[in-house]
Amino acid sequence: MTQDQLKQAVAQAAVDLILPKLDDKSIVGVGTGSTANCFIDALAQHKGAFDGAVASSEATAARLKGHGIPVYELNTVSDLEFYIDGADESDEHLHLIKGGGAALTREKIVAAVAKTFICIADASKLVPVLGTFPLPVEVIPMARSHVARELVKLGGDPVYREGVLTDNGNIILDVFNMQITNPVELETRINAIVGVVTNGLFAARPADVLLLGTPEGVKTLKA
Numbered sequence: 459m460t461q462d463q464l465k466q467a468v469a470q471a472a473v474d475l476i477l478p479k480l481d482d483k484s485i486v487g488v489g490t491g492s493t494a495n496c497f498i499d500a501l502a503q504h505k506g507a508f509d510g511a512v513a514s515s516e517a518t519a520a521r522l523k524g525h526g527i528p529v530y531e532l533n534t535v536s537d538l539e540f541y542i543d544g545a546d547e548s549d550e551h552l553h554l555i556k557g558g559g560a561a562l563t564r565e566k567i568v569a570a571v572a573k574t575f576i577c578i579a580d581a582s583k584l585v586p587v588l589g590t591f592p593l594p595v596e597v598i599p600m601a602r603s604h605v606a607r608e609l610v611k612l613g614g615d616p617v618y619r620e621g622v623l624t625d626n627g628n629i630i631l632d633v634f635n636m637q638i639t640n641p642v643e644l645e646t647r648i649n650a651i652v653g654v655v656t657n658g659l660f661a662a663r664p665a666d667v668l669l670l671g672t673p674e675g676v677k678t679l680k681a
Protein backbone atom coordinates (compact mmCIF):
# COMPACT_ATOMS: atom_id res chain seq x y z
CA MET A 459 0.00 0.00 0.00
CA THR A 460 1.16 3.52 -0.70
CA GLN A 461 1.42 6.18 2.00
CA ASP A 462 -1.59 7.93 0.43
CA GLN A 463 -3.66 4.74 0.68
CA LEU A 464 -2.68 4.37 4.35
CA LYS A 465 -3.78 7.96 4.98
CA GLN A 466 -7.11 7.31 3.26
CA ALA A 467 -7.59 4.14 5.32
CA VAL A 468 -7.06 5.93 8.66
CA ALA A 469 -9.25 8.83 7.55
CA GLN A 470 -12.07 6.41 6.75
CA ALA A 471 -11.51 4.62 10.08
CA ALA A 472 -11.90 7.94 11.90
CA VAL A 473 -15.16 8.66 10.08
CA ASP A 474 -16.43 5.15 10.91
CA LEU A 475 -15.47 5.70 14.57
CA ILE A 476 -17.24 9.02 15.08
CA LEU A 477 -20.22 8.69 12.73
CA PRO A 478 -22.43 6.62 15.10
CA LYS A 479 -21.86 9.29 17.79
CA LEU A 480 -22.82 12.32 15.65
CA ASP A 481 -26.25 13.91 15.36
CA ASP A 482 -27.64 16.92 13.53
CA LYS A 483 -26.33 19.27 16.24
CA SER A 484 -22.77 17.93 16.28
CA ILE A 485 -19.81 20.13 15.37
CA VAL A 486 -16.60 18.29 14.43
CA GLY A 487 -13.13 19.76 15.05
CA VAL A 488 -10.93 19.28 11.99
CA GLY A 489 -7.14 19.48 11.73
CA THR A 490 -4.76 20.43 8.94
CA GLY A 491 -2.54 18.60 6.48
CA SER A 492 -2.68 15.83 3.91
CA THR A 493 -4.11 13.22 6.30
CA ALA A 494 -6.70 15.65 7.65
CA ASN A 495 -7.61 16.42 4.02
CA CYS A 496 -8.38 12.72 3.48
CA PHE A 497 -10.59 12.88 6.58
CA ILE A 498 -12.45 15.95 5.27
CA ASP A 499 -13.12 14.22 1.96
CA ALA A 500 -14.40 11.07 3.71
CA LEU A 501 -16.50 13.07 6.19
CA ALA A 502 -18.10 15.04 3.37
CA GLN A 503 -19.83 11.84 2.21
CA HIS A 504 -21.98 12.09 5.39
CA LYS A 505 -22.88 15.78 5.34
CA GLY A 506 -26.42 15.25 6.61
CA ALA A 507 -25.26 13.36 9.71
CA PHE A 508 -23.83 16.40 11.56
CA ASP A 509 -24.22 20.17 11.72
CA GLY A 510 -20.80 21.50 10.74
CA ALA A 511 -17.14 21.85 11.66
CA VAL A 512 -14.55 24.00 13.37
CA ALA A 513 -11.35 24.39 11.34
CA SER A 514 -7.77 24.57 12.62
CA SER A 515 -6.54 26.59 9.63
CA GLU A 516 -7.70 28.75 6.74
CA ALA A 517 -6.79 25.90 4.34
CA THR A 518 -8.98 23.44 6.21
CA ALA A 519 -11.85 25.95 6.37
CA ALA A 520 -11.63 26.40 2.60
CA ARG A 521 -11.66 22.64 1.96
CA LEU A 522 -14.62 22.10 4.29
CA LYS A 523 -16.56 24.93 2.65
CA GLY A 524 -15.67 23.53 -0.76
CA HIS A 525 -17.56 20.39 0.24
CA GLY A 526 -20.50 22.49 1.44
CA ILE A 527 -19.80 21.79 5.13
CA PRO A 528 -20.67 24.80 7.35
CA VAL A 529 -17.62 26.14 9.24
CA TYR A 530 -18.15 27.73 12.67
CA GLU A 531 -15.88 30.10 14.62
CA LEU A 532 -14.54 28.26 17.66
CA ASN A 533 -15.74 31.08 19.94
CA THR A 534 -19.34 30.33 19.00
CA VAL A 535 -19.07 26.63 19.83
CA SER A 536 -19.36 25.40 23.42
CA ASP A 537 -19.44 21.66 22.83
CA LEU A 538 -16.91 19.84 20.68
CA GLU A 539 -16.93 16.08 21.10
CA PHE A 540 -14.23 15.21 18.57
CA TYR A 541 -11.06 16.71 17.11
CA ILE A 542 -9.48 14.74 14.26
CA ASP A 543 -6.02 15.61 13.00
CA GLY A 544 -2.78 14.18 11.66
CA ALA A 545 0.71 14.42 13.18
CA ASP A 546 4.32 14.59 12.12
CA GLU A 547 5.42 12.14 14.81
CA SER A 548 3.80 10.19 17.65
CA ASP A 549 5.34 8.12 20.42
CA GLU A 550 3.59 5.20 22.11
CA HIS A 551 2.12 7.54 24.76
CA LEU A 552 0.44 9.52 21.96
CA HIS A 553 2.65 12.53 22.65
CA LEU A 554 2.90 14.24 19.28
CA ILE A 555 4.99 16.60 17.19
CA LYS A 556 2.79 18.73 14.97
CA GLY A 557 3.18 21.86 12.90
CA GLY A 558 4.87 20.65 9.74
CA GLY A 559 2.19 22.65 7.95
CA ALA A 560 2.55 25.65 10.33
CA ALA A 561 -0.95 25.19 11.80
CA LEU A 562 0.18 24.09 15.28
CA THR A 563 -1.29 26.92 17.37
CA ARG A 564 -4.83 26.78 16.04
CA GLU A 565 -4.61 22.99 16.14
CA LYS A 566 -3.61 23.07 19.80
CA ILE A 567 -6.45 25.45 20.61
CA VAL A 568 -9.11 23.30 18.94
CA ALA A 569 -7.63 20.14 20.50
CA ALA A 570 -7.83 21.82 23.92
CA VAL A 571 -11.56 22.42 23.51
CA ALA A 572 -12.42 18.94 22.22
CA LYS A 573 -13.36 16.11 24.55
CA THR A 574 -11.67 13.45 22.38
CA PHE A 575 -8.64 14.02 20.16
CA ILE A 576 -8.34 11.32 17.52
CA CYS A 577 -4.97 11.40 15.76
CA ILE A 578 -4.79 9.78 12.32
CA ALA A 579 -1.43 8.84 10.82
CA ASP A 580 0.34 6.36 8.60
CA ALA A 581 2.72 3.93 10.29
CA SER A 582 5.84 5.97 9.41
CA LYS A 583 4.80 8.57 12.00
CA LEU A 584 5.13 6.25 15.02
CA VAL A 585 8.60 6.64 16.57
CA PRO A 586 10.28 5.38 19.76
CA VAL A 587 11.50 8.88 20.74
CA LEU A 588 10.19 12.19 19.39
CA GLY A 589 12.58 14.60 17.71
CA THR A 590 13.78 13.22 14.40
CA PHE A 591 11.17 15.51 12.85
CA PRO A 592 12.32 19.08 13.61
CA LEU A 593 10.12 20.64 16.30
CA PRO A 594 8.12 23.63 14.96
CA VAL A 595 7.83 26.68 17.21
CA GLU A 596 5.49 29.57 16.34
CA VAL A 597 7.11 32.88 17.26
CA ILE A 598 6.09 36.57 17.25
CA PRO A 599 8.23 37.99 14.40
CA MET A 600 10.12 40.62 16.48
CA ALA A 601 11.20 37.90 18.98
CA ARG A 602 12.77 35.62 16.36
CA SER A 603 16.45 36.10 17.32
CA HIS A 604 15.79 36.10 21.05
CA VAL A 605 13.76 32.89 20.86
CA ALA A 606 16.38 31.25 18.62
CA ARG A 607 19.11 32.00 21.18
CA GLU A 608 16.99 30.54 23.99
CA LEU A 609 16.29 27.40 21.95
CA VAL A 610 20.04 26.92 21.45
CA LYS A 611 20.44 27.05 25.25
CA LEU A 612 17.93 24.18 25.44
CA GLY A 613 20.18 22.13 23.15
CA GLY A 614 18.42 22.60 19.81
CA ASP A 615 19.43 23.99 16.43
CA PRO A 616 16.63 26.38 15.37
CA VAL A 617 16.19 27.15 11.69
CA TYR A 618 13.94 29.94 10.41
CA ARG A 619 11.29 28.54 8.03
CA GLU A 620 11.83 30.94 5.13
CA GLY A 621 8.82 32.39 3.38
CA VAL A 622 6.24 30.99 5.83
CA LEU A 623 3.81 33.06 7.87
CA THR A 624 1.23 31.30 10.02
CA ASP A 625 -2.50 32.06 9.81
CA ASN A 626 -1.84 34.23 12.89
CA GLY A 627 0.82 36.31 11.11
CA ASN A 628 3.77 34.80 12.96
CA ILE A 629 6.94 32.97 11.90
CA ILE A 630 8.08 29.38 12.48
CA LEU A 631 11.41 28.22 13.87
CA ASP A 632 12.09 24.51 13.24
CA VAL A 633 14.28 23.06 15.97
CA PHE A 634 16.62 20.31 14.81
CA ASN A 635 18.64 17.79 16.81
CA MET A 636 16.48 17.50 19.91
CA GLN A 637 16.16 14.08 21.52
CA ILE A 638 12.85 14.65 23.26
CA THR A 639 12.91 12.26 26.21
CA ASN A 640 10.57 14.35 28.39
CA PRO A 641 8.01 15.92 26.01
CA VAL A 642 5.75 17.37 28.73
CA GLU A 643 8.64 19.23 30.40
CA LEU A 644 10.09 20.47 27.10
CA GLU A 645 6.70 21.69 25.88
CA THR A 646 6.34 23.76 29.05
CA ARG A 647 9.91 25.12 28.94
CA ILE A 648 9.70 26.24 25.32
CA ASN A 649 6.30 27.83 25.85
CA ALA A 650 7.79 29.84 28.74
CA ILE A 651 10.22 31.66 26.40
CA VAL A 652 8.98 35.20 25.85
CA GLY A 653 7.92 35.61 22.24
CA VAL A 654 6.87 31.99 21.73
CA VAL A 655 3.21 31.58 20.83
CA THR A 656 3.34 27.81 21.21
CA ASN A 657 5.43 24.85 20.13
CA GLY A 658 4.48 21.74 18.21
CA LEU A 659 4.70 19.32 21.13
CA PHE A 660 1.26 18.00 22.02
CA ALA A 661 2.25 16.29 25.26
CA ALA A 662 0.48 18.12 28.09
CA ARG A 663 -2.63 17.33 26.06
CA PRO A 664 -1.74 14.26 24.01
CA ALA A 665 -4.08 12.52 21.60
CA ASP A 666 -6.63 10.23 23.22
CA VAL A 667 -6.68 7.76 20.35
CA LEU A 668 -4.18 7.10 17.56
CA LEU A 669 -5.47 5.40 14.42
CA LEU A 670 -2.36 4.12 12.72
CA GLY A 671 -2.44 3.02 9.09
CA THR A 672 -0.28 -0.06 8.53
CA PRO A 673 -0.08 -2.47 5.58
CA GLU A 674 -1.82 -5.03 7.85
CA GLY A 675 -4.74 -2.69 8.54
CA VAL A 676 -5.62 0.20 10.84
CA LYS A 677 -4.36 -0.24 14.39
CA THR A 678 -5.90 1.58 17.35
CA LEU A 679 -3.61 2.85 20.12
CA LYS A 680 -4.96 4.55 23.25
CA ALA A 681 -3.14 6.87 25.65
Ligand SMILES: O=C[C@H](O)[C@H](O)[C@H](O)COP(=O)(O)O
Nearest residue numbers: 491492493544557558559561
Ligand atom coordinates in the same frame (compact mmCIF):
# COMPACT_ATOMS: atom_id res chain seq x y z
O1 LIG B 1 0.69 22.03 10.79
C1 LIG B 1 0.32 20.97 10.32
C2 LIG B 1 -0.18 19.84 11.09
O2 LIG B 1 0.32 19.72 12.38
C3 LIG B 1 -0.29 18.50 10.38
O3 LIG B 1 -1.28 17.80 11.08
C4 LIG B 1 0.97 17.68 10.38
O4 LIG B 1 2.01 18.41 9.78
C5 LIG B 1 0.76 16.34 9.63
O5 LIG B 1 0.50 16.59 8.29
P1 LIG B 1 0.36 15.42 7.21
O6 LIG B 1 -0.91 14.70 7.52
O7 LIG B 1 0.32 16.14 5.89
O8 LIG B 1 1.57 14.55 7.34
